[in-house]
Each structure stands twice: as structure tokens, then as C-alpha cells.
Amino acid sequence: MFVEYNCILIREGEIFLKGKNRNQFEKQLLNNIKFKLKDHKYSINASRNRFYIESFDPSYTNIILEELKTVFGIHSISRCIKIESNLESIFSLCSVIMPANGSFRVSVKRADKSIKFTSVELAKEIGGRILQRNPNITVDLENFEYELNVDIRENGYTYLYFEKIPGGGGLPVGVSNRGLALLSGGIDSPVATIMMSKRGMKVDAIHYHSYPFTGELALQKVRDLCKVISKYNLGIKLYIVNFTEIQQEIYKACPKEFLITIMRRFMMRIAEKISLLNNLSCIITGESLGQVASQTIEGITSTDRVLSSLSVLRPLIAFDKTDTIELANKYNTFKLSILPYEDCCTVFLPENPSIHPNIFEVEKSELNLNLESLMQRAIETLVIEKY
Ligand code: ATP
Ligand code: MG
Numbered sequence: 001m002f003v004e005y006n007c008i009l010i011r012e013g014e015i016f017l018k019g020k021n022r023n024q025f026e027k028q029l030l031n032n033i034k035f036k037l038k039d040h041k042y043s044i045n046a047s048r049n050r051f052y053i054e055s056f057d058p059s060y061t062n063i064i065l066e067e068l069k070t071v072f073g074i075h076s077i078s079r080c081i082k083i084e085s086n087l088e089s090i091f092s093l094c095s096v097i098m099p100a101n102g103s104f105r106v107s108v109k110r111a112d113k114s115i116k117f118t119s120v121e122l123a124k125e126i127g128g129r130i131l132q133r134n135p136n137i138t139v140d141l142e143n144f145e146y147e148l149n150v151d152i153r154e155n156g157y158t159y160l161y162f163e164k165i166p167g168g169g170g171l172p173v174g175v176s177n178r179g180l181a182l183l184s185g186g187i188d189s190p191v192a193t194i195m196m197s198k199r200g201m202k203v204d205a206i207h208y209h210s211y212p213f214t215g216e217l218a219l220q221k222v223r224d225l226c227k228v229i230s231k232y233n234l235g236i237k238l239y240i241v242n243f244t245e246i247q248q249e250i251y252k253a254c255p256k257e258f259l260i261t262i263m264r265r266f267m268m269r270i271a272e273k274i275s276l277l278n279n280l281s282c283i284i285t286g287e288s289l290g291q292v293a294s295q296t297i298e299g300i301t302s303t304d305r306v307l308s309s310l311s312v313l314r315p316l317i318a319f320d321k322t323d324t325i326e327l328a329n330k331y332n333t334f335k336l337s338i339l340p341y342e343d344c345c346t347v348f349l350p351e352n353p354s355i356h357p358n359i360f361e362v363e364k365s366e367l368n369l370n371l372e373s374l375m376q377r378a379i380e381t382l383v384i385e386k387y
Contacts, residue, residue, distance in 0.1 A: 005079040013075035029172040074167025103140035171200030188286030190333040208243035218341035242381035253368035
């Protein structure tokens with residue numbers, strides 16, 4: 001049976017729990033949905049933890065659904081048929097839209113108390129009508145192929161739908177401050193970035209490259225990752241900084257075992273400076289405890305030490321690589337992340353990096369460098385792009 005859906009029902013996620021802030025959260029979610037659907041014609045109404053999208057061109061239904069799946073703050077989405085709450089029309093439409101074969105159940109919700117029947121009575125009546133019209137279909141309350149939901153709302157309308165498509169979950173981007181993600185071309189940092197978007201944070205990204213030691217393709221990979229992240233983060237600003245001189249100076253002047261630690265301390269310092277200039281209130285990395293030599297507690301402590309006022313969020317700190325890969329696949333970053341272009345960290349990788357760097361020795365080694373002027377010159381190479 002061909003069903004033409006005339007309404008898309010969006011259920012809010014966790015927003016529902018937010019008490020007094022709920023209005024602000026709902027407004028942000030509405031704005032984010034509008035931003036996503038800016039190329040479409042439609043109308044949207046809000047009512048009781050839900051949004052209803054109507055008056056759209058039905059040939060774009062699937063495209064609209066795809067857009068909505070990447071909006072954080074949405075719990076689930078259903079394509080619906082919306083009709084006036086007239087019992088006879090509900091009964092006959094239900095029997096028409098049910099597929100001719102298979103098994104089904106009917107679930108009725110009756111918020112409109114002016115209707116004199118209970119939900120169970122209505123479900124039985126609808127089920128009976130469906131069976132009458134479709135002799136080859138059977139009722140199965142447990143192992144059904146189709147669940148026909150009949151949602152009779154207070155507003156005088158009834159919504160019929162079969163599926164609940166999971167939304168992005170989380171909170172709407174824009175309700176939780178802004179942050180700066182250290183974005184390499186690897187698997188972890190794009191996932192960490194999207195995880196923070198999912199908690200309502202609008203994230204900017206910073207990427208350090210070592211041109212000419214790293215090539216144009218490595219940078220293009222980061223740009224392409226930003227295009228994917230942008231779908232979840234509703235746009236993303238990318239800060240690109242040339243890191244070559246810093247790496248070369250560290251290589252010349254500092255013990256090889258601390259190379260990675262000192263390099264990461266520079267990344268943090270520059271990230272903090274750029275954050276403070278741009279009203280960004282935290283730094284995000286894709287680190288996971290014990291994954292590589294620099295991701296030990298001592299490694300993490302010695303990088304965080306250089307920060308004067310911002311915190312570092314590490315959403316993947318307790319993730320196994322397989323957990324991260326699962327999310328990378330879900331968010332569509334994995335295929336890009338595994339493209340084999342070198343990152344600035346791999347170009348200057350020492351053979352025996354210190355696993356437990358001693359903070360005092362690291363700080364002493366840094367005395368061989370002119371931190372301020374190195375930072376200054378690196379920041380002068382800053383290029384900003386928007387995706
Ligand atoms: P990823 O998969 O994100 O590259 P990783 O497991 O390879 O992480 P490292 O290369 O040690 O680990 O990097 C740790 C974190 O440092 C990254 O998750 C990222 O946040 C940041 N980082 C590493 N390289 C860069 C870079 N070139 N530009 C910006 N940030 C970087
Ligand atoms: Mg990496």
C-alpha cells in the first residue's frame with residue numbers, strides 16, 4: 001500500500017528534563033531544525049515536547065528525515081499521516097494503510113478525552129477493521145512486523161505512523177558554551193568533537209600542520225572531516241596553524257624523549273590563546289588513556305600544566321579504540337580518518353618517547369626555547385576557514 005505522509009513528528013530528547021531552562025533549550029532546538037531545513041519549504045509547530053513539520057513537498061520527505069537525524073536534541077522522528085480526529089475516518093484510513101501481508105499490532109494513545117472509547121477499545125476496533133479488509137494479515141502483539149501507532153491528540157488531530165526513527169539524542173548545539181577542539185586527521189579527535197556537539201556545545205576546531213613535511217592532501221583531509229562534523233555542529237570554524245618551525249626548534253634544542261610532550265604543550269598554549277581571543281571556553285582533545293605514549297596520566301598532566309585558565313575535556317578518555325571506531329562509523333568520519341596522509345605528530349615522532357615524562361625535566365628542557373616568539377610566529381600563520 002502506498003502511503004503519503006503529510007507530517008513529520010519530532011520528539012524532543014533530554015530537553016524535557018531541563019526544568020526552568022526548557023524554553024531556552026526548545027528555542028535552540030527549533031532554531032537548529034530551521035537551520036538544517038533552510039533549503040526546504042515547510043511549516044513547523046511546537047506542542048508539548050514535540051514539533052510537527054507540515055506542508056513540505058512529499059518528494060523531499062527522505063531528504064528532510066536525513067537532515068533531522070543529525071540534529072542533536074531530537075529523541076526520535078516519525079513520518080505520520082495527520083487527519084482530523086473523526087473516528088470513522090481514522091478506522092477506515094487505518095485499514096487502508098496497513099500492508100496486506102504479515103503480522104501487526106495497533107497501539108493507541110488517546111490524549112483527547114472527548115473521545116468516549118478507551119485506548120484499548122479503539123485498538124480492538126481498529127484491529128478488527130484491518131483484519132476485515134486484509135484477510136492475509138494476522139495480529140501478533142509480541143512479534144509483530146508492523147506496529148500501527150494511532151496518536152489521538154488534544155488538538156483535534158490524529159497522527160498515524162509505523163516507525164520511530166532514532167534522532168541524534170543529546171542536547172541542541174548552542175546551549176552549552178563554545179569550545180575549541182584539537183583536530184588531527186585521525187580517528188579520535190573528529191569523534192571527540194562530535195561528542196561535544198552532542199552535549200550542546202558549539203565547537204570550533206584547530207589543526208596544526210607541518211607543511212612542507214605534511215602535504216596538501218593531509219590538510220584537505222582535515223577540511224573534509226570538518227565538512228562532516230559541520231553537519232552535526234551546524235557549521236564549524238577551522239583555525240589552521242603552521243607548526244613546522246616549532247617542531248624543528250624542539251627537535252634541535254630538546255631531548256628527543258620529550259619531543260612529543262613539548263610539542264603537545266605548544267599545541268595547548270596556542271589553542272588557549274586562540275580560545276581566549278575568540279570567546280571559546282574549553283579545549284577538547286581525542287585522547288584516550290594509555291592509547292599512545294603521550295596519553296598517560298603524566299603525559300596528560302604535563303600538557304595541561306601550560307594552561308592558565310581553560311580546562312581540557314577529553315570525552316574519549318575511557319574509550320577503547322573499538323568503541324571510538326563504532327562512533328566514527330556512525331558519524332561517517334571513519335572513512336576519511338583512515339586515509340593514509342601523515343599528521344604533523346607522525347612526521348617528527350621520536351623512537352623512544354618518554355611514557356612518564358617528569359614535569360620538572362620537561363619544563364627545564366623548554367628553557368632552551370624562546371617560547372613567546374615561537375608562539376607568536378606560529379600564530380601569525382593562522383588561517384581561518386568556515387565549513
Ligand atoms: P587522533 O586519532 O585524534 O589523531 P591519536 O590517538 O592519534 O588521536 P595523538 O596523535 O597523540 O593521538 O593526538 C592526541 C590528540 O591531540 C588528538 O586526539 C587531537 O585532539 C590532538 N592532535 C594531534 N595531532 C593534532 C594536529 N595535527 N592538530 C590538532 N590537534 C592534534
Ligand atoms: Mg593522531
